[in-house]
Amino acid sequence: MQAYDFINNLIPPLKVTDNAKKALAWMEEIRINVLPVVDDGEFKGLVTDDLIYTVNNPNLEIGKMETESLACFVYQDKHIYDVLRVASEHHSNMVAVLDRDLRYLGVITMEDAIAAFTDSLSIQAQGAVVVLSMFMTDYSMYEISRVIESENAKILSSFITVDPLDDSKIKVTLKLDKVELRHIKATLERFGYRIIDHYQEENEPDREQDRIGNLLRFLDI
Numbered sequence: 001m002q003a004y005d006f007i008n009n010l011i012p013p014l015k016v017t018d019n020a021k022k023a024l025a026w027m028e029e030i031r032i033n034v035l036p037v038v039d040d041g042e043f044k045g046l047v048t049d050d051l052i053y054t055v056n057n058p059n060l061e062i063g064k065m066e067t068e069s070l071a072c073f074v075y076q077d078k079h080i081y082d083v084l085r086v087a088s089e090h091h092s093n094m095v096a097v098l099d100r101d102l103r104y105l106g107v108i109t110m111e112d113a114i115a116a117f118t119d120s121l122s123i124q125a126q127g128a129v130v131v132l133s134m135f136m137t138d139y140s141m142y143e144i145s146r147v148i149e150s151e152n153a154k155i156l157s158s159f160i161t162v163d164p165l166d167d168s169k170i171k172v173t174l175k176l177d178k179v180e181l182r183h184i185k186a187t188l189e190r191f192g193y194r195i196i197d198h199y200q201e202e203n204e205p206d207r208e209q210d211r212i213g214n215l216l217r218f219l220d221i
Contacts, residue, residue, distance in 0.1 A: 003083055003097050004076035006116050007106035011094075013038035016063025020052045023062060034094050034105050037067050043096045043104045045070040073098050076105055083113045127156060128181045131197040132172040132188070133163065139170060147191050153178040171196065 009218045014023055027033060037044040039103055045067030046065070055065060074082050075098035083095050087184055095113070097105045145155055156175045162181050163169035178184065188195060 001093075002076065003074045003078045003080065003108060004105065006080060006083070006108045006112050007097055008109050008112055009106060011035065011107050012107070013104065013107075014047060014062050015039065016044060016061065018062050019058065020060050020065075021057060022056075023047060024049060024052055028170065032094075032109075034092070035080045036094070036096050036104070037062055038104045039063065042071055043070075043098055043102070046072060046092065046096075072096060075100060076201060080113055080116045081127065083108050084110075087113065118133035126179065127175055127177045128179055129196060129199040130174050130176065130181060130185065130188070132167060132174070133194045133196045135168055136170050139172065144172070144174070144193070147187055147193070148174070148176065148184060151178075151184045151187050153184055 011030060011032065012026065014026070016037060016039045023035060026035060033049045034046050037047055044063075046069045047062055047065060047067050051065060051068065069090045069092050072086060072090040072092050072094075074086055076099050087093070087095050093110045094107050095110075096107050099105055139159065139160075141155075148155055154177045156177055157172040158175070161171050161173070163171055176184065179200065181198055184213050185195055185198065
């Protein structure tokens with residue numbers, strides 16, 4: 001799940017000597033609104049169509065514009081989680097990938113990153129989702145797993161978020177390998193776990209699933 005594995009080779013970098021007209025033409029061709037700028041292997045930031053329209057000079061060289069998000073990059077050996085984090089911090093739909101010598105290697109789009117993130121969380125696997133609320137001091141994945149496995153179920157993946165209403169509490173979102181939650185919920189509650197939400201899927205193996213929709217539901221966005 002390293003960043004290098006998800007570089008999108010269909011997105012070319014702009015040179016500092018390219019002009020605004022060429023940048024817009026490339027954006028229209030590949031249907032994207034942002035492109036990386038590279039000068040002799042050095043990442044110089046991102047240029048957006050909004051910036052180009054604001055400058056309003058089709059012949060102006062990219063190198064003479066104030067590019068954005070110079071720090072919007074990850075090293076090639078970073079996890080896909082870091083790609084999503086950097087994209088969120090810079091409010092960008094694209095993140096550059098550099099080697100440890102700061103040489104430009106390519107970019108990852110958020111569409112590609114979300115698809116990879118979804119796969120890592122077993123979103124496409126058949127099963128239900130349960131969300132627990134607890135104090136951070138009470139959190140133990142070992143204990144939670146032990147309770148769930150006592151019902152012959154497995155945790156496929158988990159995700160932890162801080163409760164926005166109480167920073168001493170967390171929400172633990174679990175993707176399980178079982179569709180039926182009735183007995184699992186009862187056992188969790190018997191052991192003192194508070195269930196604040198759950199998503200129980202239909203047991204239809206051939207049903208199409210919306211990858212991005214399931215991801216957002218899993219992350220409780």
